[in-house]
Amino acid sequence: MTVTSLSTMWGIGRFDPFIEFFPAACRLGFRYFELNHQVNSAMLEGLDPQLYTIVSVHEPCPADISTGTLKDRNWLVSAPDEDCRRQGVHSVERSIDLAREVGASAVVVHLGRVDVDVALEERLSALFNAGLAGSAAYAEAKARLAAARAAQAGANLEAARRSLAELAEYAARAGVRLGLENRYHCLDIPLPDEMEMFLQDVDPEWVGFWYDVGHAQTLDRLGFARHEEWFERFTGRLIGAHLHDVRGIHDHLAAGLGEVDWGMVAAHLPPEPIRTCEFHSSNSPAQAAAGLRFLAEQGCLGETAEERLPRQQPAADLGT
Numbered sequence: 001m002t003v004t005s006l007s008t009m010w011g012i013g014r015f016d017p018f019i020e021f022f023p024a025a026c027r028l029g030f031r032y033f034e035l036n037h038q039v040n041s042a043m044l045e046g047l048d049p050q051l052y053t054i055v056s057v058h059e060p061c062p063a064d065i066s067t068g069t070l071k072d073r074n075w076l077v078s079a080p081d082e083d084c085r086r087q088g089v090h091s092v093e094r095s096i097d098l099a100r101e102v103g104a105s106a107v108v109v110h111l112g113r114v115d116v117d118v119a120l121e122e123r124l125s126a127l128f129n130a131g132l133a134g135s136a137a138y139a140e141a142k143a144r145l146a147a148a149r150a151a152q153a154g155a156n157l158e159a160a161r162r163s164l165a166e167l168a169e170y171a172a173r174a175g176v177r178l179g180l181e182n183r184y185h186c187l188d189i190p191l192p193d194e195m196e197m198f199l200q201d202v203d204p205e206w207v208g209f210w211y212d213v214g215h216a217q218t219l220d221r222l223g224f225a226r227h228e229e230w231f232e233r234f235t236g237r238l239i240g241a242h243l244h245d246v247r248g249i250h251d252h253l254a255a256g257l258g259e260v261d262w263g264m265v266a267a268h269l270p271p272e273p274i275r276t277c278e279f280h281s282s283n284s285p286a287q288a289a290a291g292l293r294f295l296a297e298q299g300c301l302g303e304t305a306e307e308r309l310p311r312q313q314p315a316a317d318l319g320t
Contacts, residue, residue, distance in 0.1 A: 002271055002302030004295075005032035005055050007242070007278040008039050009252070010288055014281045018043035022052040028289040034108075034276045035061045035098070049102040055274055056179075056240060058108040059095035071113075077163035078112020078156040078189055088112065089163050096167070099176045106177045106240055106274065108210050109167070111160045111189040111198065114153045120145040121187050128222060128249060142223060149187060157197075160189055164198055164207070172206045179210030179240045184251065186224045192233060199237050208239035211269075212278075214251030215242075217260055221249050227261075231268035240274040243295060252280035254291030255300075266299035275301055 006028070011021030022033065034056040035044070041062040047054075060067060070076060075087035092109060099107050124145055127138045164180075171178050180190065180198055190198055199209065211230055220227040243265075244251055245258030255262065255277070269275075277295070279288050295301050 002275065003032050003055055004030070004275040004277065004292070004301050005034050006030040006288070006292075007034045007036045007058070007276050009036045010277075010279045010281055010283065012036075012038045012281050017046070019046040022047075024285070026052075028285060029292050030277070032274075034058055034278075035102070035104075036278075037061050037063055037067050040064050047102070054099075054102040054104045056106045056108060056276060057095050057099040057102070057104050059110065060091045061095050062098060065091065074115070076112040077110075077167070078114075078160040080115075080155045080159050085159050085163060089166055092163075092167055093170055096171050096174050096176050096178075100174045104176070106179050106210075107171065108179050108181050108240065108242075110181060110183065111164065112156060113185070113188045114149050114156045116145075116148045116152050116187055118187065120148055121185060124186075124222060125249065133221075133223075145186065146224075153189075153194075156189060157194060161198065161201060164202060168202045168207050172203065177205075177239055178207045180207065181210040181212055181242070182215050182219075182230055184212075184215040184218055186219060186222060191219075192225050192229050195230075195234060199234065204237060208237040209234040210240045210242070211238055211273075212242040213260055213265055214244045214246045214278075217246040218249045218251060221246075228264065228268070235268060235270060238270060238273045240276065241269060242276050242278040243300060244278045244280075245291075252278060254279045254283040254287040254294075255298075256291055256294035257283075257287065262295070262298040262300055269300060269302070271302045 006025045008021060015021045032053050032055045035054055036058045037060050039061050041064055074084045077088040079085040079088060095107050124141045127141055132138050216227045216230050219225045243255055245253040245255050245260050247258040277292060279291060
């Protein structure tokens with residue numbers, strides 16, 4: 001049976017105590033969950049994995065050291081500095097440990113970034129948002145960004161390869177699979193050729209591809225990789241998917257609120273991988289519930305809406 005979960009992303013800032021996220025999500029029609037990278041140990045107090053089934057963990061979780069701090073200190077698996085790289089590896093190992101403890105089968109992994117001035121990418125995004133994607137200024141900014149990334153990528157990719165080899169062994173001992181996620185920013189690792197290199201390096205039993213529809217859509221819009229390329233090259237290694245909609249290059253909208261070609265997505269998703277609705281907390285309960293139903297109707301959940309969803313509840317019953 002296809003497993004469809006809701007990321008705890010939807011509950012961030014919405015519930016206090018955070019444990020109230022889980023019954024609220026059940027009222028929306030979800031039975032499975034992903035712990036995302038904004039959830040710390042305190043937020044997990046009272047979680048009963050026998051009551052709420054956790055199918056995946058998105059590192060770094062528990063986020064007792066925040067994602068922002070890890071990035072600011074370059075405590076990432078892609079860091080050329082060995083001490084920083086080890087800190088990044090340890091952070092992912094903690095997520096693998098948590099996955100084992102709560103019975104999750106997979107950990108979603110970010111492979112770090114290429115150490116280039118982010119102002120180059122911010123300039124490109126600003127031009128896109130200003131409607132100048134077809135301009136000479138955009139082409140120049142994109143060329144500068146691509147050249148800077150290519151010049152620096154070697155050191156970061158080598159560090160990420162060493163880290164992944166260590167993490168693959170650690171995950172295998174824990175009995176947890178790693179899903180390497182395609183990323184939102186073009187400075188993040190990996191782009192498609194890099195993904196192929198990483199997947200060739202490791203045992204497919206323990207490491208695969210985690211597809212993110214919003215990230216693929218955004219990189220396509222910015223001109224770095226066709227959305228469909230991720231499917232064409234890596235469907236055979238696909239173990240999970242993050243499903244959310246995109247408007248322009250703004251993602252994490254509830255499905256049906258943006259511009260994603262969901263027919264294309266449904267045509268490429270095989271039945272086995274986990275589906276995780278990764279909706280931002282700015283989406284209302286009604287929008288999140290409608291997003292789940294929309295995905296079922298589009299064929300993205302591998303089942304019909306009638307098979308997958310409970311009787312639709314009045315909006316007043318959908319929770320906070």
